[in-house]
Amino acid sequence: QSALTQPASVSGSPGQSITISCTGTSSDVGGYNYVSWYQQHPGKAPKLMIYDVTKRPSGVSNRFSGSKSGNTASLTISGLQAEDEADYYCCSYAGTSTMFGGGTKLTVL
Amino acid sequence: QLQLQESGPGLVKPSETLSLTCTVSGGSISSSSYYWGWIRQPPGKGLEWIGSIFYSGSTYYNPSLKSRVTISVDSSKNHFSLRLSSVTAEDTAVYYCARHGGGLSRNFDYWGQGTLVTVSS
Numbered sequence: 001q002s003a004l005t006q007p008a009s010v011s012g013s014p015g016q017s018i019t020i021s022c023t024g025t026s027s028d029v030g031g032y033n034y035v036s037w038y039q040q041h042p043g044k045a046p047k048l049m050i051y052d053v054t055k056r057p058s059g060v061s062n063r064f065s066g067s068k069s070g071n072t073a074s075l076t077i078s079g080l081q082a083e084d085e086a087d088y089y090c091c092s093y094a095g096t097s098t099m100f101g102g103g104t105k106l107t108v109l
Numbered sequence: 110q111l112q113l114q115e116s117g118p119g120l121v122k123p124s125e126t127l128s129l130t131c132t133v134s135g136g137s138i139s140s141s142s143y144y145w146g147w148i149r150q151p152p153g154k155g156l157e158w159i160g161s162i163f164y165s166g167s168t169y170y171n172p173s174l175k176s177r178v179t180i181s182v183d184s185s186k187n188h189f190s191l192r193l194s195s196v197t198a199e200d201t202a203v204y205y206c207a208r209h210g211g212g213l214s215r216n217f218d219y220w221g222q223g224t225l226v227t228v229s230s
Contacts, residue, residue: 003155032213034213034214034215035215036214036215036216036217038156038217045205045220045221045222045223046156046205046217046220047220048216048217048218051210051214051215051216051218052214052216055216057216057218089155089156091156091158091215091217092215093213093214093215096169096172097158097169097171097172098146098158098161098171098215099158100148100155100156100157100158101155102155103155103156
């Protein structure tokens, strides 16, 4: 099984909005509403930011939002802040398996 | 506050078996609402799901690792374990344990800090 496809890097200036895509197939992202997103700072464990495509865990800023269209899910971060600079990973239920994306490095300029 | 902590050898020889344990504190591993999983991350690379287990012992594994992986649970000790056999250098990674919701949701909401396992002679 191949990893879900994410752009290697994205960047934005403070205050701007950015979107990270996560492309899979009808067997994973497109087939179920069970996509989650994780933020990982260097040397730290991943942190859940979005689950079930659009749900935000308690304590996560409402600047983070998720969506899905067909086989592609997206994470949008609005009002970019310096602390948002990190790696971001998508994850999807895929039948009896679970798949992660290859990761996207977000740089805040 | 739920906490997860990985433990086990940091160095494993090629062809041997990697064994790790994840101890859960601040909550019961026997909750019927959650699964407990292992995820790994090779140095400088992305995340890879290894497998998950329910407190009853029901498991499901990454198809690419299934032939080498065993995950087990010990409710009396509130911990679950990972065994990965016939390791090679490609199994060198930070290994994380994490909790995710029951059903189909892949909301890994609590994670251990991770432990680096190096495969080398």
